[in-house]
Amino acid sequence: MGVDAAQASDADAGEGAALDCYTDAMDALQISQSALKAQITTARQHLRARTTAEAIQRAASYDLI
Numbered sequence: 582m583g584v585d586a587a588q589a590s591d592a593d594a595g596e597g598a599a600l601d602c603y604t605d606a607m608d609a610l611q612i613s614q615s616a617l618k619a620q621i622t623t624a625r626q627h628l629r630a631r632t633t634a635e636a637i638q639r640a641a642s643y644d645l646i
Contacts, residue, residue: 628643
C-alpha cells in the first residue's frame with residue numbers, strides 16, 4: 582500500500598504550485614515569507630477557518646475578496 586511514483590510526482594507538483602503562489606504573493610505584497618504566513622494565519626483565525634482554502638471560501642462568501 583505504498584505510494585507509487587505517479588502519486589509522488591503529483592504531490593511534488595502540488596507543493597511546487599503552492600510555493601509559486603507564496604512567491605507571487607510575497608512579491609506582490611513586498612513582504613517576507615514569514616510575514617505572509619503570519620498574515621494568512623491571522624486571516625484564518627479571524628475567519629474561523631481550519632485551512633487556507635476554507636478561509637478563502639469564507640472571505641469570498643463574505644464579499645471580502
